Amino acid sequence: MILRTVFLRIVLFIAVWWILTQGRADSWGVGLISIVSALIVSLVLLPPGLFRFSFAGIFFFLLYFLSRSLKSGIQVALMAARLDPGFHPNIQEIPLRLPEGLGRVILVNTLNLMPGTLSVDLTASSLYLHVLDERQPIEAQVRDIEKLIAHMLCVELEES
Amino acid sequence: MNDFNLLLAVFLLVNLIIALLRVARGPTDADRLLAALLFGTTGVAILLLLAFTADTLVLMDVALVFALLAAITGAVFAQRAWRMEGVEEGKDGNS
Amino acid sequence: MAIPELLSSIFLVMGAAFFMAGTIGLLRFPDVYTRLHALAKVDNLGLGLIILGLLFQAPGLTVALKIILIWLLALAASSAVSFLIARRALNRGVAPWKAKEQKI
Numbered sequence: 299m300i301l302r303t304v305f306l307r308i309v310l311f312i313a314v315w316w317i318l319t320q321g322r323a324d325s326w327g328v329g330l331i332s333i334v335s336a337l338i339v340s341l342v343l344l345p346p347g348l349f350r351f352s353f354a355g356i357f358f359f360l361l362y363f364l365s366r367s368l369k370s371g372i373q374v375a376l377m378a379a380r381l382d383p384g385f386h387p388n389i390q391e392i393p394l395r396l397p398e399g400l401g402r403v404i405l406v407n408t409l410n411l412m413p414g415t416l417s418v419d420l421t422a423s424s425l426y427l428h429v430l431d432e433r434q435p436i437e438a439q440v441r442d443i444e445k446l447i448a449h450m451l452c453v454e455l456e457e458s
Numbered sequence: 459m460n461d462f463n464l465l466l467a468v469f470l471l472v473n474l475i476i477a478l479l480r481v482a483r484g485p486t487d488a489d490r491l492l493a494a495l496l497f498g499t500t501g502v503a504i505l506l507l508l509a510f511t512a513d514t515l516v517l518m519d520v521a522l523v524f525a526l527l528a529a530i531t532g533a534v535f536a537q538r539a540w541r542m543e544g545v546e547e548g549k550d551g552n553s
Numbered sequence: 554m555a556i557p558e559l560l561s562s563i564f565l566v567m568g569a570a571f572f573m574a575g576t577i578g579l580l581r582f583p584d585v586y587t588r589l590h591a592l593a594k595v596d597n598l599g600l601g602l603i604i605l606g607l608l609f610q611a612p613g614l615t616v617a618l619k620i621i622l623i624w625l626l627a628l629a630a631s632s633a634v635s636f637l638i639a640r641r642a643l644n645r646g647v648a649p650w651k652a653k654e655q656k657i
């Protein structure tokens with residue numbers, strides 16, 4: 299399990315270095331040092347075994363994310379172009395069901411790019427969202443994203 | 459094709475200047491922080507367009523650094539000012 | 554004009570249009586939260602489209618992968634920064650703007 303994590307991270311760092319240097323052959327000397335230090339730092343800051351993820355979960359999450367962020371961009375662009383944007387903004391409190399940690403961070407950042415929502419505060423139990431139109435079913439959308447993130451990170455949702 | 463990229467880069471630059479003028483006016487200092495966001499998106503887009511205009515692909519690295527710096531600047535600004543809240547409370551209102 | 558070039562121009566123009574919409578939103582929206590909505594969503598979509606357009610012009614695989622990497626970084630950065638700005642504004646007591654009929 300730990301070996302698998304280390305292996306995946308080494309592959310990731312090699313790929314990133316290869317992309318950043320655009321495949322130049324004479325950069326691998328510095329690259330080797332960078333990759334080893336990146337691996338050490340990542341193992342210290344994010345020890346293996348804290349979380350798992352599923353590749354299928356990442357795929358579904360990305361699919362949902364791309365389609366919804368397209369929709370949200372078009373929606374706000376239209377609002378900017380309209381004479382009366384039709385705002386009904388408010389701040390809503392949504393109880394969190396994801397366990398603390400990475401999942402919540404991903405949720406907060408994802409919601410910033412989703413239609414009509416902007417995360418404004420995060421407490422131990424709740425997330426505060428600024429919504430552009432309070433008449434929209436915001437909570438249902440948050441629940442959908444929660445489910446996708448839970449699937450992606452292989453965690454259970456808590457009862458709220 | 460390359461002239462087209464250049465044209466779009468100039469268009470985005472005009473956009474960025476107008477947006478920056480608006481952001482500088484405030485009224486709250488949270489509004490002014492939006493400049494960090496602007497450089498992270500519009501600035502990166504301009505640099506990438508310019509990178510593909512002439513034979514200057516190195517500008518891609520500049521764009522990369524811009525994206526990184528936008529993240530760091532924004533986070534540090536927000537964090538620092540947030541902690542100083544107790545010291546200068548009420549000094550900058552939302553007038 | 555070849556097909557990839559045409560597609561590239563279409564995506565680039567769409568991206569620039571979204572950037573313009575984002576700027577208009579920034580000028581017109583009433584408070585810092587709604588302006589953040591405009592910047593976080595519209596500008597990131599604009600950047601995504603510009604990068605999609607540039608992918609058709611990329612001279613090699615590594616260049617293409619590199620601009621995708623820049624896009625991911627910019628996306629994560631602006632999302633995180635918008636959360637921090639919004640939280641800061643809320644903590645400073647910047648009240649969200651409300652529609653007229655809501656105030657009653």
